[in-house]
Amino acid sequence: MFRENLGIRIFSLVLAVFVWVQSQLTTEHRTVVGLPVNLKSVPKNITLERLPQSIPFQVKGKGLDIIKLKLSHTKVSIDASKIQPGVDIISLTDYTIDLPENINITLLGPADQQEIAVHADVFHQKKVPVQLSYADTFTRQRFASLKFELVPDRVIVFGPKNKVQAIDFAYTEAITREMASERDFILKLNATGDDVSFSETQVRVRVSNSYNTSKVLDNLKIISEAGKSCFPSHATVKIAGDSELLKQFDPVNVKITISPEADTQGLHSLKVELPLGIELVAITPDKVRIK
Known part of the structure; x- marks a missing residue:
């Protein structure tokens, strides 16, 4: 007897829920639905940031149609042709919403705002x-x-x-x-x-x-101006480059010259000229004294 009463109660509850759901789907409601935003006619030289994902709209219609609207991903299209770089305000008075033919809904307008702010940049x-x-x-x-x-x-x-x-x-x-x-x-x-x-x-x-590898070249002669000499007269350089290039590299291709200008101590900097593909890592000494 108890099981029979329990079964009747469960059936009655399920039936009541079914009737309530059917009533909600067939009666008219007024509610707010967030619709995705689509900005149209954006100038080609403008990019937009911090766009709102959706805009809340007041709608009126039967519960079933409202559910269809939410599932349809219907977008709000807003004209953005006059946007300028910087923070810009777009009015929501000029918008279009293309509702699917099988949805019978009345759009009452934006729920809580009449404009949106977007950040436009070049x-x-x-x-x-x-x-x-x-x-x-x-x-x-x-x-x-x-x-x-x-x-x-x-x-x-x-x-x-x-x-x-x-x-x-x-x-x-x-x-x-x-x-x-x-x-x-x-x-x-x-x-x-x-x-x-x-x-x-x-x-x-x-x-x-x-x-890439490196190589040290010792006792390279420093080129001085005619009639002059320098101390020291030879230098050691460390070069780097492709291993195949360094295998075939001839030290005679290294040209060490002296800068014409001296520092406050009377020392002249050395300049090193190397073939293409070979880089200078270090030179010792890096300065000499002209006699």
């Missing part, structure tokens, strides 16, 4: 070099000894002028130890924000079979 672009990132110090040091090529080595960054001007490099994802042992691999460029983008999403790293 669209800007510039070219920046690609900068590699490393997972750890070991990988950084290992890669420093390798000769590699980045394709491309520079990319164009697009976005609001105030943000683009602050970007000096396009950083890649971190190179791992496993990547450093490969000869050819792809790296993604790290995103800097939703409103800033690069002309490329990734770069290719091609590692050469050769590598």
